[in-house]
Amino acid sequence: xxxxxxxxxxxxxxxxxxxxxxxxxxxxxxxxxxxxxxxxxxxxxxxxxxxxxxxxxxxxxxxxxxxxxxxxxxxxxxxxxxxxxxxxxxxxxxxxxxxxxxxxxxxxxxxxxxxxxxxxxxxxxxxxxxxxxxxxxxxxxxxxxxxxxxxxxxxxxxxxxxxxxxxxxxxxxxxxxxxxxxxxxxxxxxxxxxxxxxxxxxxxxxxxxxxxxxxxxxxxxxxxxxxxxxxxxxxxxxxxxxxxxxxxxxxxxxxxxxxxxxxxxxxxxxxxxxxxxxxxxxxxxxxxxxxxxxxxxxxxxx
Amino acid sequence: xxxxxxxxxxxxxxxxxxxxxxxxxxxxxxxxxxxxxxxxxxxxxxxxxxxxxxxxxxxxxxxxxxxxxxxxxxxxxxxxxxxxxxxxxxxxxxxxxxxxxxxxxxxxxxxxxxxxxxxxxxxxxxxxxxxxxxxxxxxxxxxxxxxxxx
Numbered sequence: 001x002x003x004x005x006x007x008x009x010x011x012x013x014x015x016x017x018x019x020x021x022x023x024x025x026x027x028x029x030x031x032x033x034x035x036x037x038x039x040x041x042x043x044x045x046x047x048x049x050x051x052x053x054x055x056x057x058x059x060x061x062x063x064x065x066x067x068x069x070x071x072x073x074x075x076x077x078x079x080x081x082x083x084x085x086x087x088x089x090x091x092x093x094x095x096x097x098x099x100x101x102x103x104x105x106x107x108x109x110x111x112x113x114x115x116x117x118x119x120x121x122x123x124x125x126x127x128x129x130x131x132x133x134x135x136x137x138x139x140x141x142x143x144x145x146x147x148x149x150x151x152x153x154x155x156x157x158x159x160x161x162x163x164x165x166x167x168x169x170x171x172x173x174x175x176x177x178x179x180x181x182x183x184x185x186x187x188x189x190x191x192x193x194x195x196x197x198x199x200x201x202x203x204x205x206x207x208x209x210x211x212x213x214x215x216x217x218x219x220x221x222x223x224x225x226x227x228x229x230x231x232x233x234x235x236x237x238x239x240x241x242x243x244x245x246x247x248x249x250x251x252x253x254x255x256x257x258x259x260x261x262x263x264x265x266x267x268x269x270x271x272x273x274x275x276x277x278x279x280x281x282x283x284x285x286x287x288x289x290x291x292x293x294x295x296x297x298x299x300x301x302x
Numbered sequence: 303x304x305x306x307x308x309x310x311x312x313x314x315x316x317x318x319x320x321x322x323x324x325x326x327x328x329x330x331x332x333x334x335x336x337x338x339x340x341x342x343x344x345x346x347x348x349x350x351x352x353x354x355x356x357x358x359x360x361x362x363x364x365x366x367x368x369x370x371x372x373x374x375x376x377x378x379x380x381x382x383x384x385x386x387x388x389x390x391x392x393x394x395x396x397x398x399x400x401x402x403x404x405x406x407x408x409x410x411x412x413x414x415x416x417x418x419x420x421x422x423x424x425x426x427x428x429x430x431x432x433x434x435x436x437x438x439x440x441x442x443x444x445x446x447x448x449x450x451x452x
Contacts, residue, residue: 022417040416041326156415175421176414195414199386202346276413 003134005141007154010035011168013049013119014152014159016141018134021045023155029167030151031117043125045138052116059095059109059118060085066109066120067099074101096139097122106132108139115145150298153180158193160281160299163291186250187262187284189295190217194278197271201278206236210269214280220247221265221284230270231301238282240265266292274302329402332439333395333427339435340379341392348389350382350435387412391426395436401427 005016008023011030017037025036028049037045067083074081081101088094093111098104107122121142123135146152150161158178166182166189176195182188192214194200200209207225215223221240228237242251242263254261267282279301283292335341340351354360354377384392390411394404401424409419430436 020416022415156417175418195418196387196412199412202386 005137006157007152007159008035008037008045009047009152009154011049011153012115012146012151013047013117013142013144014154015045015047015121015138015143017045017138019157023173026171039125039131041129043123043129043131043135045121045123045135047119047121047142049117049119049144052111052118054116056093056113057111057118059093059111060087062118062120063095063097063109067097070099070101070105077102090140103127106135106139108142110142110144112144117144119144158191158299160191160295162189162295185259186254187291189283189291190280191295191299192280195276197273197276197278201271206234206269206271206278210236210238210280214269218265218282220244223265223267225267225269228268230268230296231272231299233270233272233301235268235270238265238267238269240267240282240284260286262286266290268292268296270301272301277301327440328424329400329405330440331401332397332399333401333404333430334397334437334439335392335395336435336437343389343393346386346389348384348392350384350392351379352382352435353379387422388426391423392430395427397439 004019006019007014008017008021009015010023010026011028011033013033013035015037018039021037021039023035024038024044025034027034032050034046034048036047063085067085071081071083079102081099083100084098086096088096088108091110093113095109097107097109103124103126105122105124107120110119110121111117112119119142121139123131123138125131125135146161148161149164151164151166152159152161154160155173156178162182163184166184166187168180169183169188170179170181172179177193179190179192181190194213200213204212207227210225218240220242222243223238223240225236225238228235230237242248242261247261251261251263262284264287265282265284267280269278269280271278279299281292281296281299283289283295285291338353341348342351343349387408391404391408394407399407404427405416405419405423408414408423409416412419414422427436427438431438
């Protein structure tokens with residue numbers, strides 16, 4: 001029986017992990033970073049990436065260095081350690097490894113010439129848990145860019161992509177609520193997801209709930225919304241315009257540069273009854289851009 | 303491999319590290335509602351009636367309050383309403399279902415991911431346990447707790 005998978009990843013580095021594995025830690029930026037995904041039992045996927053600075057690395061040497069660090073830690077615990085390392089027949093610029101100590105590790109190093117990044121992914125498991133097939137499939141799915149150049153993100157079943165040039169400013173990762181804030185100059189994109197939608201909408205309709213819950217976080221823009229079908233679901237279309245003295249001063253400052261200050265806000269909110277979740281995408285932009293629409297269309301809600 | 307403090311801790315109380323509980327053992331614990339707490343379901347929520355303390359200290363405090371005329375009569379119990387999800391979890395705590403079973407129930411009913419449900423349910427059950435509204439029984443009952451301590 002095929003296991004249901006969901007994309008998990010950070011800053012464009014994505015792995016298709018089983019749906020019941022969860023992101024438990026993230027660190028770093030597009031140049032250097034780390035994330036970890038835990039299984040419900042005792043296995044974990046760890047992914048690290050770093051820039052290669054334009055020089056194609058010797059992946060076998062990097063793998064040996066990586067395994068040497070794990071061996072050092074095993075020797076300190078007086079545990080027998082052995083490894084197996086070989087070039088990946090299935091892909092160019094890819095190396096696979098296995099190590100055995102008190103736990104088992106299965107991993108892959110990949111160099112991407114386009115992104116100039118080395119990605120190291122490994123699945124660590126206990127000796128009595130058999131995840132070798134799942135681990136191989138996860139390692140096969142490691143990717144670090146999309147063909148359209150957009151940057152992919154994935155966590156807790158929410159997968160989407162953001163245009164290049166945006167960096168993550170803030171994330172809120174709570175049980176039942178996820179929010180990611182991206183910024184490029186003065187432009188912003190916010191992607192949010194709420195669980196327990198039926199409970200949130202039990203007393204208020206969507207517009208009232210959104211006005212109470214999300215609109216207070218929108219600074220510098222006056223917003224209006226109207227009911228609209230979004231991705232085949234009951235939803236709202238949010239429109240906004242710049243307001244306030246601070247925003248006017250910023251816009252005046254931007255007018256002296258080659259960049260325009262985003263005077264408009266567009267957003268979409270929808271209720272997916274199948275997954276019992278509420279989704280929201282909103283973006284500030286200049287006239288003619290359709291960023292919120294493109295991000296919205298990439299989100300698969302169920 | 304036990305450390306010196308663990309070895310001493312076996313014979314001297316309050317010394318040594320607290321025993322760590324594995325996740326699978328934690329999920330096998332059975333939450334049990336306190337028998338003195340009455341509850342009823344009203345429409346969408348569960349309302350708990352928690353009896354007030356009736357020991358010497360509580361009676362003394364009640365007497366002082368009456369003397370100072372701060373209240374004519376103090377209630378025999380206080381009421382606590384649980385929200386929709388809390389009410390559902392309370393009803394699942396039937397003394398037979400384990401924490402894992404409660405988590406699975408919440409996952410299915412509210413379409414949450416396993417991790418979301420586990421985080422919310424365990425935190426909620428911890429709060430109920432701290433308020434002495436539920437007890438947490440290990441799967442084998444008291445015996446298995448004593449065996450672990452050996």
